[in-house]
Amino acid sequence: MATLDPLPEQYQKQLQGKLLFTAKTDLLPNGHFGAQWIAITENEITVWHQEGPPTLHVKITRLKDARAVGAIGGGTLIADTHDGPVVIGRYTAALTPVFNFAAKLLGALAKREELPVLSERDLPRNCPTCGNPLGEGTQICHLCAKRARQLSVCFVMRSLTGFSWSVRRYCLFSRRWSSSSRPI
Numbered sequence: 001m002a003t004l005d006p007l008p009e010q011y012q013k014q015l016q017g018k019l020l021f022t023a024k025t026d027l028l029p030n031g032h033f034g035a036q037w038i039a040i041t042e043n044e045i046t047v048w049h050q051e052g053p054p055t056l057h058v059k060i061t062r063l064k065d066a067r068a069v070g071a072i073g074g075g076t077l078i079a080d081t082h083d084g085p086v087v088i089g090r091y092t093a094a095l096t097p098v099f100n101f102a103a104k105l106l107g108a109l110a111k112r113e114e115l116p117v118l119s120e121r122d123l124p125r126n127c128p129t130c131g132n133p134l135g136e137g138t139q140i141c142h143l144c145a146k147r148a149r150q151l152s153v154c155f156v157m158r159s160l161t162g163f164s165w166s167v168r169r170y171c172l173f174s175r176r177w178s179s180s181s182r183p184i
Protein backbone atom coordinates (compact mmCIF):
# COMPACT_ATOMS: atom_id res chain seq x y z
CA MET A 1 0.00 0.00 0.00
CA ALA A 2 1.20 3.52 -0.79
CA THR A 3 0.69 5.72 2.23
CA LEU A 4 2.18 8.98 3.41
CA ASP A 5 -0.29 9.77 6.17
CA PRO A 6 -1.70 6.74 8.01
CA LEU A 7 -5.49 6.79 7.75
CA PRO A 8 -7.22 7.34 11.14
CA GLU A 9 -8.78 4.17 12.48
CA GLN A 10 -12.37 5.46 12.44
CA TYR A 11 -12.05 5.89 8.64
CA GLN A 12 -10.32 2.55 8.05
CA LYS A 13 -13.35 0.76 9.52
CA GLN A 14 -15.57 2.27 6.80
CA LEU A 15 -13.50 0.95 3.88
CA GLN A 16 -14.20 -1.99 1.62
CA GLY A 17 -11.50 -3.80 -0.37
CA LYS A 18 -7.73 -3.71 -0.23
CA LEU A 19 -6.36 -0.29 0.74
CA LEU A 20 -3.91 0.98 -1.93
CA PHE A 21 -3.32 4.65 -1.08
CA THR A 22 -4.16 7.21 1.59
CA ALA A 23 -3.24 10.88 1.82
CA LYS A 24 -4.36 14.01 3.61
CA THR A 25 -5.00 17.15 1.58
CA ASP A 26 -4.13 20.61 2.89
CA LEU A 27 -6.97 22.46 1.13
CA LEU A 28 -10.75 22.12 1.30
CA PRO A 29 -12.91 21.91 -1.86
CA ASN A 30 -13.60 25.68 -1.55
CA GLY A 31 -9.84 26.44 -1.65
CA HIS A 32 -9.53 27.37 2.04
CA PHE A 33 -6.84 25.75 4.19
CA GLY A 34 -8.09 22.55 5.80
CA ALA A 35 -7.69 18.79 5.66
CA GLN A 36 -9.57 16.10 3.81
CA TRP A 37 -8.67 12.44 3.93
CA ILE A 38 -8.54 10.47 0.71
CA ALA A 39 -8.41 6.67 0.59
CA ILE A 40 -8.15 4.57 -2.56
CA THR A 41 -9.00 0.89 -2.39
CA GLU A 42 -9.24 -1.59 -5.25
CA ASN A 43 -13.04 -0.96 -5.18
CA GLU A 44 -13.52 2.76 -4.59
CA ILE A 45 -12.25 6.24 -3.80
CA THR A 46 -13.47 7.61 -0.46
CA VAL A 47 -13.12 11.16 0.87
CA TRP A 48 -13.79 12.46 4.39
CA HIS A 49 -13.85 16.05 5.48
CA GLN A 50 -14.46 15.65 9.20
CA GLU A 51 -15.29 12.81 11.53
CA GLY A 52 -18.35 10.92 10.43
CA PRO A 53 -19.52 9.39 7.19
CA PRO A 54 -17.59 10.01 3.94
CA THR A 55 -18.38 13.10 1.91
CA LEU A 56 -17.60 11.38 -1.40
CA HIS A 57 -17.58 7.85 -2.86
CA VAL A 58 -16.50 6.98 -6.40
CA LYS A 59 -16.62 3.35 -7.53
CA ILE A 60 -13.53 2.24 -9.47
CA THR A 61 -15.88 0.51 -11.96
CA ARG A 62 -17.28 4.01 -12.83
CA LEU A 63 -13.76 5.37 -13.45
CA LYS A 64 -12.36 6.04 -16.95
CA ASP A 65 -9.16 7.90 -15.96
CA ALA A 66 -7.80 10.46 -13.46
CA ARG A 67 -5.84 13.72 -13.67
CA ALA A 68 -3.85 15.91 -11.29
CA VAL A 69 -4.44 19.38 -12.73
CA GLY A 70 -1.86 21.98 -11.71
CA ALA A 71 -2.73 25.62 -11.04
CA ILE A 72 -0.86 28.55 -9.46
CA GLY A 73 0.04 27.51 -5.92
CA GLY A 74 -1.55 24.06 -6.02
CA GLY A 75 -3.68 21.60 -7.90
CA THR A 76 -6.81 19.46 -8.09
CA LEU A 77 -7.16 15.68 -8.30
CA ILE A 78 -9.96 14.90 -10.75
CA ALA A 79 -11.53 11.52 -11.47
CA ASP A 80 -12.98 11.20 -14.97
CA THR A 81 -15.98 8.92 -14.58
CA HIS A 82 -18.65 7.63 -16.96
CA ASP A 83 -20.90 10.35 -15.43
CA GLY A 84 -18.35 13.16 -16.00
CA PRO A 85 -15.42 14.65 -14.05
CA VAL A 86 -15.50 14.51 -10.23
CA VAL A 87 -13.20 16.64 -8.02
CA ILE A 88 -11.60 14.31 -5.48
CA GLY A 89 -9.49 16.86 -3.61
CA ARG A 90 -7.50 20.08 -3.75
CA TYR A 91 -3.98 20.68 -2.41
CA THR A 92 -1.14 23.21 -2.30
CA ALA A 93 1.97 22.92 -4.54
CA ALA A 94 3.90 21.12 -1.77
CA LEU A 95 1.66 18.05 -2.23
CA THR A 96 1.76 18.04 -6.06
CA PRO A 97 4.02 14.93 -6.32
CA VAL A 98 1.71 12.97 -3.96
CA PHE A 99 -1.42 13.67 -5.99
CA ASN A 100 0.39 13.18 -9.32
CA PHE A 101 1.04 9.68 -8.00
CA ALA A 102 -2.62 9.29 -6.91
CA ALA A 103 -3.73 10.22 -10.46
CA LYS A 104 -1.32 7.64 -11.93
CA LEU A 105 -2.64 4.99 -9.53
CA LEU A 106 -6.29 5.76 -10.34
CA GLY A 107 -5.55 5.78 -14.08
CA ALA A 108 -3.94 2.34 -13.79
CA LEU A 109 -6.88 1.02 -11.74
CA ALA A 110 -9.39 2.38 -14.28
CA LYS A 111 -7.54 0.80 -17.23
CA ARG A 112 -6.68 -2.39 -15.31
CA GLU A 113 -2.97 -1.78 -15.89
CA GLU A 114 -0.08 -2.66 -13.60
CA LEU A 115 -0.24 -0.43 -10.50
CA PRO A 116 2.61 2.11 -10.03
CA VAL A 117 4.83 1.86 -6.95
CA LEU A 118 5.35 4.91 -4.72
CA SER A 119 8.94 6.15 -4.99
CA GLU A 120 10.96 8.91 -3.35
CA ARG A 121 10.13 11.23 -6.27
CA ASP A 122 6.46 11.07 -5.27
CA LEU A 123 7.13 12.39 -1.76
CA PRO A 124 6.81 16.08 -0.86
CA ARG A 125 10.19 17.77 -0.27
CA ASN A 126 11.12 20.55 2.13
CA CYS A 127 14.05 22.99 2.23
CA PRO A 128 16.72 21.49 4.53
CA THR A 129 17.57 24.99 5.82
CA CYS A 130 14.17 26.52 6.68
CA GLY A 131 11.65 23.70 6.18
CA ASN A 132 9.68 25.62 3.51
CA PRO A 133 7.98 23.19 1.04
CA LEU A 134 9.91 23.04 -2.27
CA GLY A 135 8.06 23.29 -5.58
CA GLU A 136 7.98 20.41 -8.02
CA GLY A 137 11.21 19.85 -9.99
CA THR A 138 13.25 22.46 -8.10
CA GLN A 139 15.96 22.25 -5.46
CA ILE A 140 15.86 26.00 -4.80
CA CYS A 141 13.95 27.40 -1.84
CA HIS A 142 12.55 30.81 -2.82
CA LEU A 143 12.58 32.04 0.81
CA CYS A 144 16.27 31.17 1.30
CA ALA A 145 17.14 32.55 -2.17
CA LYS A 146 15.35 35.83 -1.34
CA ARG A 147 17.14 36.09 2.00
CA ALA A 148 20.52 35.42 0.34
CA ARG A 149 19.78 38.18 -2.22
CA GLN A 150 18.87 40.66 0.55
CA LEU A 151 22.00 39.82 2.53
CA SER A 152 24.21 40.28 -0.54
CA VAL A 153 22.56 43.68 -1.19
CA CYS A 154 23.36 44.58 2.45
CA PHE A 155 26.95 43.51 1.94
CA VAL A 156 27.37 45.55 -1.29
CA MET A 157 25.72 48.64 0.21
CA ARG A 158 27.88 48.33 3.28
CA SER A 159 31.09 48.07 1.26
CA LEU A 160 30.11 51.04 -0.94
CA THR A 161 28.74 53.40 1.69
CA GLY A 162 30.10 52.17 4.98
CA PHE A 163 27.69 50.94 7.64
CA SER A 164 25.50 54.05 7.65
CA TRP A 165 22.19 54.26 9.54
CA SER A 166 20.13 53.92 6.36
CA VAL A 167 21.97 50.69 5.45
CA ARG A 168 21.53 49.43 9.00
CA ARG A 169 17.78 50.10 8.84
CA TYR A 170 17.49 48.31 5.46
CA CYS A 171 19.40 45.25 6.67
CA LEU A 172 17.41 45.06 9.92
CA PHE A 173 14.13 45.34 7.99
CA SER A 174 15.23 42.66 5.46
CA ARG A 175 16.14 40.24 8.21
CA ARG A 176 12.84 40.78 10.06
CA TRP A 177 10.86 40.50 6.84
CA SER A 178 12.53 37.28 5.71
CA SER A 179 12.07 35.56 9.08
CA SER A 180 8.43 36.66 9.41
CA SER A 181 7.56 35.60 5.86
CA ARG A 182 8.20 31.94 6.52
CA PRO A 183 5.07 29.81 6.30
CA ILE A 184 3.52 28.53 9.51
Ligand SMILES: [Zn+2]
Pocket (backbone or CB within 6 Å): 127, 128, 129, 130, 131, 132, 141, 142, 143, 144, 145
Ligand atom coordinates in the same frame (compact mmCIF):
# COMPACT_ATOMS: atom_id res chain seq x y z
ZN1 LIG B 1 14.68 27.56 2.69
